[in-house]
Amino acid sequence: xxxxxxxxxxxxxxxxxxxxxxxxxxxxxxxxxxxxxxxxxxxxxxxxxxxxxxxxxxxxxxxxxxxxxxxxxxxxxxxxxxxxxxxxxxxxxxxxxxxxxxxxxxxxxxxxxxxxxxxxxxxxxx
Amino acid sequence: xxxxxxxxxxxxxxxxxxxxxxxxxxxxxxxxxxxxxxxxxxxxxxxxxxxxxxxxxxxxxxxxxxxxxxxxxxxxxxxxxxxxxxxxxxxxxxxxxxxxxxxxxxxxxxxxxxxxxxxxxxxxxxxxxxxxxxxxxxxxxxxxxxxxxxxxxxxxxxxxxxxxxxxxxxxxxxxxxxxxxxxxxxxxxxxxxxxxxxxxxxxxxxxxxxxxxxxxxxxxxxxxxxxxxxxxxxxxxxxxxxxxxxxxxxxxxxxxxxxxxxxx
Ligand code: SF4
Ligand code: SF4
Numbered sequence: 460x461x462x463x464x465x466x467x468x469x470x471x472x473x474x475x476x477x478x479x480x481x482x483x484x485x486x487x488x489x490x491x492x493x494x495x496x497x498x499x500x501x502x503x504x505x506x507x508x509x510x511x512x513x514x515x516x517x518x519x520x521x522x523x524x525x526x527x528x529x530x531x532x533x534x535x536x537x538x539x540x541x542x543x544x545x546x547x548x549x550x551x552x553x554x555x556x557x558x559x560x561x562x563x564x565x566x567x568x569x570x571x572x573x574x575x576x577x578x579x580x581x582x583x584x585x
Numbered sequence: 586x587x588x589x590x591x592x593x594x595x596x597x598x599x600x601x602x603x604x605x606x607x608x609x610x611x612x613x614x615x616x617x618x619x620x621x622x623x624x625x626x627x628x629x630x631x632x633x634x635x636x637x638x639x640x641x642x643x644x645x646x647x648x649x650x651x652x653x654x655x656x657x658x659x660x661x662x663x664x665x666x667x668x669x670x671x672x673x674x675x676x677x678x679x680x681x682x683x684x685x686x687x688x689x690x691x692x693x694x695x696x697x698x699x700x701x702x703x704x705x706x707x708x709x710x711x712x713x714x715x716x717x718x719x720x721x722x723x724x725x726x727x728x729x730x731x732x733x734x735x736x737x738x739x740x741x742x743x744x745x746x747x748x749x750x751x752x753x754x755x756x757x758x759x760x761x762x763x764x765x766x767x768x769x770x771x772x773x774x775x776x777x778x779x780x781x782x783x784x785x786x787x788x789x790x791x792x793x794x795x796x797x798x799x800x801x802x803x804x805x806x807x808x809x810x811x812x813x814x815x816x817x818x819x820x821x822x823x824x825x826x827x828x829x830x831x832x833x834x835x836x837x838x839x840x841x842x843x844x845x846x847x848x849x
Contacts, residue, residue, distance in 0.1 A: 472637035489779045489795055521791070524632055525779035526743035530753050543635040558787065565787050570824060573596040574666055574814040578631030578783035581642070 463510045463548065471544035476504035477534045484528035484538045494518040498528050501541040514545040520557070520583075522546075550585045558583035588714065590652035590705070591660045592620035593668035602664070602816035608836040609663050609707055615843050616715055616723060623652050629670040632783065640687045646674035647688050651698040661710055663836070665815035667742045669740035669748070671782050672704045676747045696746040704813060706741060706750065708723045708814065708835070709759055717765040724749050725844035727767025733838070734771040734808030735759030736799060738818045753777065759812065762835060767840040775802035789825060797820040800828035812838060 469474070474523040484498035485491055496504060496516045514518075519542060528538045549555045558579055567576070598606035613620050627645035632641040649671060653660040662668040679685040679700025681724040689697040705713070711720060737756055756777065760770035780799055781792030800822060802813055812835040813819050822832045840847045 464684060464721075468630060470636045470638055483791055490784075490791070493791060520787070521784070523739075523740040523779045523782045523784055524635075524794075525782065527739070527779070529606075540635050540637075547636055565763045568824070570601060570820055571786075572601040572820050574631050574664065575815045575820065577596065577628055578666065578817070579786040581630050581632045581634070582783055584785070 461508060461510075464505050464508060466548060467505050467510050467513075467541065467544045470547055471537070471540040473502070473537055473540050473544075475506050475536070475541075478502045478536045479534055481533060483531050483533060484536075487527040487531045489525060489527065490518075490521045492525055493521045493573065497540070498538045501538045502536065510545065512547070513542070514548045516545075518542055519546045519549065524582075526580060546582065556584040587599045588618040589621055589658060590618065590710070591649075591656055591658040592622050593626055593629075593649050593660055593662050593667055593671060594622060595626075595662070595664045597664060597816040601700045602819070602834070603849070604847060605663055605814075605816065605834040605836055607849055608834065608840040608845070611847065612836055612839045612843055613847045615845055616711075616720065618710065621656075623649050623660075626652075629667045631666050631670070633670045633673045637683075638714040639682065640691060643674045643677065643688060644683065644692065646671045647678060647692065647698055650675055650678070650700075650702045650704070651694060653702045654698065659705050661705050661707055663705075663707045663814060665738060665740040665813075666817065668704070668814075669704045673747055675700050675702060675704050678733070706814070708741075708762060709750070711762060712758055717761050720762075720839075721767070724765070724767055724815065724842045726842055728842055729767055730837065731768040732771050732807055733763045733768045734773050734777055734803040734806070734811045735763060736780075736803070736811045736813045736818060736822065736832075738813065738815055739777070739782070740815065742777055748798075759835065762839075763812070766838060768838075771803065771806050771808040771809060773802045773806040775799045780818045781825060782817060782821075785817070785821055785825060792821050792825040793827060796826035797828065800826040800830050804828065804830055
């Protein structure tokens, strides 16, 4: 297992071998249609040494952190933690941020809650 | 003696969601409990840090929790996101030895914090400490004939093993709340589905799709209005769902039913 795979497992704390490929996570995922790599595939990407592809996938920014997959997984795998760890591989790199304070004025309106800004900065910026 | 709680308002309740804060405080005093704002509270960060090695992003929650512990009070939240973050960090401090040790090493408190504080959402205070039957008795203007859909969203319910808020697939606390106000509750399938959350900032089209499903589901089942505890849900349902269904904070309706003026 390469460094990158180990890092994702360490950050996420997930044991990928618990997954039995039932697909319940993907069936529950409200972002399923918009993800190129689906929740039930997250663990196999890590086990098969394709974490780089996972980190570069659209799924990283499409995960809503809604925890439907975590709630419904019968094996307590917590797939949301894997995709979040892949996201962290990105933002923990130099120049890995995908949101800067300069972008904000064009993204907000008069009702944008502070909660949206702090959450987005937590997700898109180191 | 009135029940007193340590109260964590969070950033949004001091700004775009002022009415959630104001009506909650006013209703609390009408119902005989007091929210004492935690001194120098800091932003919870809005999303729970999922990385098992993250410490710095959890410290603001630990400080708030330790403050409540020092006053021997329960900690009360209103915003669903603050509640989610603080409740989960508290669980880490109680049950994850590595996080507990590293957070305490950093904070150097007189006594280490080990998850002692009980975290309650305002709705849980109403249900478990005041009682919905007592709230029904305090109602002056019953919301007769109004059909209200309770929108739970994600953060209060999941993961249910940690949040321990209600049945994550078939919750009823907000429906019971609605009934206590004299209104009629409308159960609709998307009440615990995601509104789009933080993705709304960079991908409003995703939030439009998701929040649109929520409002269409509620309207289809005959709701006149929706209630929520979350400022971001309220924003997505108002701005992104492309529906005109009114959305209120649950405390705004509580204030109305209790006959409280909700102005500042
Ligand atoms: S629900 Fe759990 S066990 Fe089933 S495929 Fe998803 S991660 Fe694997
Ligand atoms: S947490 Fe992410 S991956 Fe899991 S169901 Fe929600 S959107 Fe899908």
